Amino acid sequence: MHAMHHLDALSALCTQDLRMLLRATHAAAVASKHSRYSGIAQRIGMQLKGRGALQSADIRDGARIAMISRDGSALTSGSMWSSAFNGARPPTLPKATADVDYWTPDPDGAGYGKATAEIASLDILVIAHPTCGFTRAAADAAQTDPELRSMLSGRRALWLSPQDGTLDPRVFIDWRERHPDLPIHIVGRQSGFPELGYWGTPTFYILRDGKVVARVVGWPSGGNKAALQKAFADAGIAPRVDPAGR
Known part of the structure; x- marks a missing residue:
């Protein structure tokens, strides 16, 4: 993902670029299923939240990235993405493994x-x-x-x-x-x-x-x-x- 070099300078990015980076992170997670994209999404989300710019579409994307990544720690009632579940408590995910x-x-x-x-x-x-x-x-x-x-x-x-x-x-x-x-x-x-x-x-x-x-x-x-x-x-x-x- 060529945009990942921006991660070391997220605070310098404008809100529009952060949102584009979150969309690109979602696309990369869909394509690769790699667990690292959940952490990347959280870092982008924290930047958006700190600016008061975290929108419902961003939250849905972040939650979907966490689900694709099988990152249960990012899907809790106190997490940044919890409102993606429309007021319901996010379901608890099992620990994912590489087994069948x-x-x-x-x-x-x-x-x-x-x-x-x-x-x-x-x-x-x-x-x-x-x-x-x-x-x-x-x-x-x-x-x-x-x-x-x-x-x-x-x-x-x-x-x-x-x-x-x-x-x-x-x-x-x-x-x-x-x-x-x-x-x-x-x-x-x-x-x-x-x-x-x-x-x-x-x-x-x-x-x-x-x-x-x-x-x-x-x-x-x-x-x-x-x-x-x-x-x-x-x-x-x-x-x-x-x-x-x-």
């Missing part, structure tokens, strides 16, 4: 539980997000097609949201209520899943013995069931007859 961890929002949205993905036991790993229209289309198709649902659900399937800046855990809670067979969890760190080179939504990774053997991307207007069936067959994964995916 994922999070599940608590029912009340106050925090997240953490679990470790059993990659070797999975047939399919779905990259998805509740606000993605194509993800919703895939889930809706699965609800009305028992064969498709059996491929995408059950103990041998895991749906994960990318490492992004989604602040409101209720989008995942609401999704789980609408699609109890297809819950979307939240990846701790994408770097913990190095075989997943693409995190666009939805993406369907077919696994065998813990290794990716095929990838199906997207959900076009006609669906992608045939591509998934072929990928399962090529991987030697027998069709499941139980709609619950057991």
